Amino acid sequence: MKRKIILSVALVTSIILVSLVVSDRAVNAEPPQRYTYDTGIIPRGPNQILRVTVTGALDLNDLYIFRANQQSYTQAACESGICRLAVAAQILSDPIALTAGEAASMDVTPPSNSQAARVVVASNRPNLRVNATLIDAVTGEATAHIIVANTEGDIH
Numbered sequence: 001m002k003r004k005i006i007l008s009v010a011l012v013t014s015i016i017l018v019s020l021v022v023s024d025r026a027v028n029a030e031p032p033q034r035y036t037y038d039t040g041i042i043p044r045g046p047n048q049i050l051r052v053t054v055t056g057a058l059d060l061n062d063l064y065i066f067r068a069n070q071q072s073y074t075q076a077a078c079e080s081g082i083c084r085l086a087v088a089a090q091i092l093s094d095p096i097a098l099t100a101g102e103a104a105s106m107d108v109t110p111p112s113n114s115q116a117a118r119v120v121v122a123s124n125r126p127n128l129r130v131n132a133t134l135i136d137a138v139t140g141e142a143t144a145h146i147i148v149a150n151t152e153g154d155i156h
Contacts, residue, residue, distance in 0.1 A: 037121040037130040037148045041073060041085065047137040050117045052148075054096075055103035057127045064098040066123040068106060072114040088114050126150055 042050055056064035070091045076084040096104055108117045121130050130148040135141070 033124070033126075035123050035126045035128065036151050037123070037128065038151065039117075039119045039130075039132045039146060039148050041116045041118045042132065042134065042146070043116045044114075044134065048143065049135045049137050050108040050119070051105055051133045051135055052108065052119045052121070053103060053105040053131045053133070054098070054121060055129045056098055056100065056125065057129070058100060062100060062125065062127075064123060064125050064128055065095050066098075066121050066128060067095050068093040069120040069122075070106070070108050071118045071120075072108070073116040073118070074114050085116060121148070 039052065044050060052068070054066060056062055071087050072089040073085040074088040076086045098104060108119060119132065121128070132146040132148055133142050134144040136143055
């Protein structure tokens with residue numbers, strides 16, 4: 001009888017110890033996925049505006065959240081035919097939310113001493129649609145259109 005009680009106590013104690021060890025494991029939550037859409041550095045001519053348009057797919061249940069990082073570049077020193085560009089201005093937007101059927105656009109009008117612009121859009125969704133258009137500010141005519149590809153990574 002005494003032996004059964006000792007075995008029962010040992011069994012209950014071992015179960016309690018095992019459950020404490022198992023429940024003490026750290027929870028490894030996966031960080032939220034971010035998707036990056038980068039126009040790259042786009043040279044602009046006189047009187048040109050870079051317009052970036054962002055929209056989601058037409059799924060009625062989706063919410064698209066994104067941030068835009070606008071960068072303007074000026075030309076620095078040139079050596080052996082290779083010219084460096086330096087960031088002249090940078091604007092990071094607050095998070096913007098779009099629902100189904102909505103779109104957002106931003107005109108990047110760099111300072112007059114800037115020769116190039118770049119926009120990096122970071123989103124929580126892989127199916128965001130980002131387009132960049134160079135527009136002649138005098139005539140309003142679109143002179144170039146770029147469909148911006150999705151690459152994984154963080155906003156710069």
